[in-house]
Amino acid sequence: MSEPYRPDGWPLASVPEFGPPRAGEFRATPEDFVVEEILGFAPEGHGEHLWLWIEKRGLTTLEVVRHLARACGVPARAVGYSGMKDRIAVTRQWLSVHLPGQQAPDDLVEQLAGCGVRVHQQVRHPRKLKRGVHRANRFSLRISGEVISDALEARWAWLCRHGVPNLFGPQRFGPGGRNLARARAVLARGWRKRDDREGMLLSTARSYLFNELAAMRLAEGNWSRLVPGDVAMLDGTASQFAVEVVDAELSERADRLDLHPSGVLWGVGDSLAAGQAEGYERAVAERHEALCHGLEQAGVKMARRALRLRLDQPRLEIEKSVARLDFHLPRGSFATAVLRELIEHPTLTLPAEG
Template sequence: MSEPSPAVDWPLATAAEFGSLRAGEFRATPEDFVVEEVLGFEPEGVGEHLWLWVEKRGLTTLEAVRHLARACQVSPRAVGYSGMKDKIAVTRQWLSVQLPGQPAPDDLVERLAACGVRVLEQARHPRKLKRGVHRANRFTLRITGAAVNAQLEARWAWLCRHGVPNLFGPQRFGPGGRNLARARAVLARGWRKRDDREGMLLSAARSFLFNEQLAMRMVDGNWRRLVPGDVAMLDGTASQFAVETVDADLIERAERLDLHPTGVLWGAGESRAASEAAQYERTLAERHAALCEGLVQAGVGLSRRALRMRLDQPRLVCEEGVAQLDFHLPRGSFATAVLRELIAHPALTLSGGRQLPGEPT
């Protein structure tokens, strides 16, 4: 009988200085994982779309969308949302529903409450809420276990000072990594919309490739500093610029987290990376040729993502064996990427501690 394969995972940024992680627990209850969307603007107060600021517990965003559509007797396509929020959590976010020339049902608040969606605020707006328009997410997390000690505080301080690897969290890949296994199969035979209506499989494949590229740079020790040919991204924005030569000013700006190197989100199009930075993309294309080619054939457009994220407004309080973390992350970044640098827990690995389906043993 062969030995069981280890959990599929990527390197830790804090391991070199602090060694291996101690075991910890998180999300024992939904109240231990609180997420609040930071939209960055206010609804205008008039328009055919009703925007709802809601709180949900134990529901995915798509489940909340279906409940809202059913309550208003519209298609789920008439409901908009900006970000996908965790299920085992208490989350607050905006949803919108198109109701042209008609009021919302008189008992809408009660109907949603019966489904576990609490309406905190309502406002009208001329447009549907689109994906990815919110600015950030605010997290309040509680962790327990042997990891809650003085070293956790030291690791936290290091992450606040140097930033966190901007890995896609394991939830992007589905339970046990099954979304990635399905993505491999779908891309191998040719992606079709009917096989992946929400685009989750394409997203899983691109996320895996990005994490692989970031892991290569973590191993080489340059995930938080620029190399020649990098495409840099300004912190807190989508502004990018090509880096031909890494001078003292760029080094200093990267050290104070003003800008970050980026990695490619694979797809069709010409990469702006050159020189040393481009070698990582070439290596990625060689190691995962089927995934890369499948994404190009599926017509996904190439884009870029920062390799590092900054913890904004960070705060850590440890009392009686419980650590509470408060921080903001830019949209699209994962709190689980922060947790995996602080505690050892099977759910923070890609496969949840199991052999990843479709991967060689």
Template sequence: MSEAAGRRDWPRASESEFGPPLAGEYRAVPEDFVVEESLGFAPEGQGEHLWLWIEKRGLTTLEAVRLLARAAGVPQRAVGYSGMKDRMAVTRQWLSLHLPGREAPADLSERLGDSGLRVLEQVRHPRKLKRGVHRANRFTLRISGAAVQAGLDERWAWLCGHGVPNLFGPQRFGAEGRNLMRARAVLARGWRKRDDREGMLLSAARSFLFNELLAMRLADGSWRCLVPGDVAMLDGTASQFVVGAVDTDLSERATALDLHPSGVLWGVGNSLAGGDAEHYEQVLRERHATLCDGLERSGVRLARRALRMRLDNPRLVREGDRLRLDFSLPRGGFATAVLRELIAHPTLMLALDGIHAKT
């Protein structure tokens, strides 16, 4: 990994084909970064929970939860959400309110005022909205700068055909990487729930380790092909199976983006990986022993994540001196992982002051 001005970057998949991307700008205003959540199902129209289709601007999802709870006169624990969405963006997503036997205040919109949160639709459902139940997110992004003037068509087409490294974006690690630095300190002394109520520090540490493993496979070119001992994941699902010998059929399915190799989200449990795939995990533990050991002591359960994601229904449109990119990503995919393949921008790298190997 390269380091400059206190920031560190992971390898880019497209760089071996096209060289490093040129400088670009994105998210000059929130309207340049539009995200719309796709549940994959519709609320039933009856039940104790009122599901709200909301639009927020300049707010994190947790800030929207607090605002809605206050406006509706319910505790924050009565508000459900599926995905965490960016602050500097215009995002539309579902939130739920537990309101058995009563409606939301008639003046809910007035109570929200000019907070940056608008309720667009209301519908009942029997259950609270839980984390991670949505299927995908649809993005509309606008970018500008030297990278756009030089043309991105070939690089974009390559990503559409080969997929995008499923890196966690820098926003997962907090401003200037602070969540990651805090995670390092907390895990070194022993994680406690009271230090990390929302689990953000555990998430930051696991995300960093996943990115480190993916970086190894980006470096040797195996991020988009299966190796012996891989745990393969079916595209768009959580279904997985262990790969023994990599035959022609498996190779062709990986090329067609039907199967992806996966990487470990560190925790307690059997990763299932063997052979060549297990070697990457062994190297990861050697390099970051404190983080790995701390996560295991915390009791968080091991999980897996695809190393690659498909751009669904991708579209590139030129708008004068800017480009508009439209695409969908599976739940948990970061649009910033797509952007970093196309443009160079300091916010697409991770600030890692104080984070070193042997963490």
């Protein structure tokens, strides 16, 4: 088995076909990176929780949570959200606030506007908005620089046809990879909730291990196809099944992006992988024994994640020196994983090992 790539050199799927991408710029302004949450269901119009469809610029989701809680006079835990959205971007998403038997402040919209948050809609719902319940995110991105060429169009078409490695993006690891270093330290001494209230460091460690596994598969050229013992995931769902023999039908379904090989998100439990696929997971566990042990001791439940993502409703438009990319991704997937296949940019470099 090939040596796994270090995280400052996790490979690109498109390099064997096209070589390294050219330099490009993105997110010069928040308007260059637009994200819209696709919930997949509608609030019911009644209940103890006020749901707000908001648009933000230059703020993290957690900063908006604090602003909303302060404006409504409730603790931050009374505010719910489904996904964490980028700070340097224009992002639209739902938030909820628990207001049983009471109305929102008359000046709530004005208060939030003063913080850089625009409220587009308010509606009631019986339940709090919980993490990870939205279906997908819609992205509209602008890129520029020497990358704008026919080669960009060819690379984009290839990604639309073959899919994109479902790597966790550099933002998961923090500036300079500091979150990964913190995760190592916390897990080495024994994880405690008071040290990691939101579970961010646990998520960072699992993301790193997943990317290491994906790097092995990328290095050996089987990141997008099934190998014996794989656990296949149906596109756009959490449905999964073990693959004992990779027959022609399964290969054809993987080729048309109907299903994908998956990798383990480390924790307590059975990964379901066997054979060659289990060998990759075992190699990661052996190389990163301390991280895996720390996650198990923290009681994190083992889960799985598709190794590949399909670009849904993709569109590329090039006008002079600017390209606009539009696409949908399932929740939990990163637009930066798509961008790093298309352009070379220092902020898309994944962090050195901490």
